Amino acid sequence: EAGVAQSPRYKIIEKRQSVAFWCNPISGHATLYWYQQILGQGPKLLIQFQNNGVVDDSQLPKDRFSAERLKGVDSTLKIQPAKLEDSAVYLCATIWGTARGSYEQYFGPGTRLTVT
Amino acid sequence: DQQVKQNSPSLSVQEGRISILNCDYTNSMFDYFLWYKKYPAEGPTFLISISSIKDKNEDGRFTVFLNKSAKHLSLHIVPSQPGDSAVYFCAASESGGGADGLTFGKGTHLIIQP
Numbered sequence: 001e002a003g004v005a006q007s008p009r010y011k012i013i014e015k016r017q018s019v020a021f022w023c024n025p026i027s028g029h030a031t032l033y034w035y036q037q038i039l040g041q042g043p044k045l046l047i048q049f050q051n052n053g054v055v056d057d058s059q060l061p062k063d064r065f066s067a068e069r070l071k072g073v074d075s076t077l078k079i080q081p082a083k084l085e086d087s088a089v090y091l092c093a094t095i096w097g098t099a100r101g102s103y104e105q106y107f108g109p110g111t112r113l114t115v116t
Numbered sequence: 117d118q119q120v121k122q123n124s125p126s127l128s129v130q131e132g133r134i135s136i137l138n139c140d141y142t143n144s145m146f147d148y149f150l151w152y153k154k155y156p157a158e159g160p161t162f163l164i165s166i167s168s169i170k171d172k173n174e175d176g177r178f179t180v181f182l183n184k185s186a187k188h189l190s191l192h193i194v195p196s197q198p199g200d201s202a203v204y205f206c207a208a209s210e211s212g213g214g215a216d217g218l219t220f221g222k223g224t225h226l227i228i229q230p
Binding site: 004031033040041042043044045048056091093095101102103104105106107108109110 | 207221
């Protein structure tokens with residue numbers, strides 16, 4: 001069954017500080033995604049992992065954002081230094097294969113970041 | 117540029133009636149489409165999907181229609197229930213049957229009136 005744990009649930013920092021988010025997807029799920037959802041917008045893909053490797057990080061602001069997935073299980077997303085416009089909900093997701101041969105992405109509850 | 121558009125920020129429907137949520141897309145490479153439902157302080161929850169080789173998919177009270185020539189899809193909820201009040205996101209994927217990163221619309225806030 002699908003399930004994604006994220007922590008912390010809420011974080012408030014000042015601009016120029018650093019922050020890290022943690023995601024633990026269902027054990028055995030090889031694919032993991034990080035999305036950023038700014039208020040009033042839909043989620044935007046930041047990075048996609050397949051096991052330890054990066055599949056797509058084309059929309060990740062690499063000058064300040066970094067992500068890693070050690071041992072193909074847990075993942076961390078870091079922002080250093082944070083800017084005001086980074087205030088958003090950061091969502092982690094994994095996928096679940098269906099009998100039809102397609103995939104459904106399952107999301108964690110997200111971490112709400114406020115940068116002041 | 118917004119590749120997935122949900123032009124109605126909100127929609128109010130009476131309980132028991134039909135809710136119709138609309139979504140347009142511009143990227144011809146999209147071949148898999150999904151609808152997600154989101155409650156406050158929770159992550160999006162998968163609702164229903166459709167492949168580009170189909171024009172309709174049903175799951176209980178939810179039906180998604182796809183018009184490829186118009187690059188338009190819609191979600192029908194019949195009958196609408198109070199628990200359906202949430203933000204609904206339309207999403208699309210270029211390949212992989214939904215395994216690739218999704219492109220989302222801005223969402224439509226559905227309000228079911230008693």
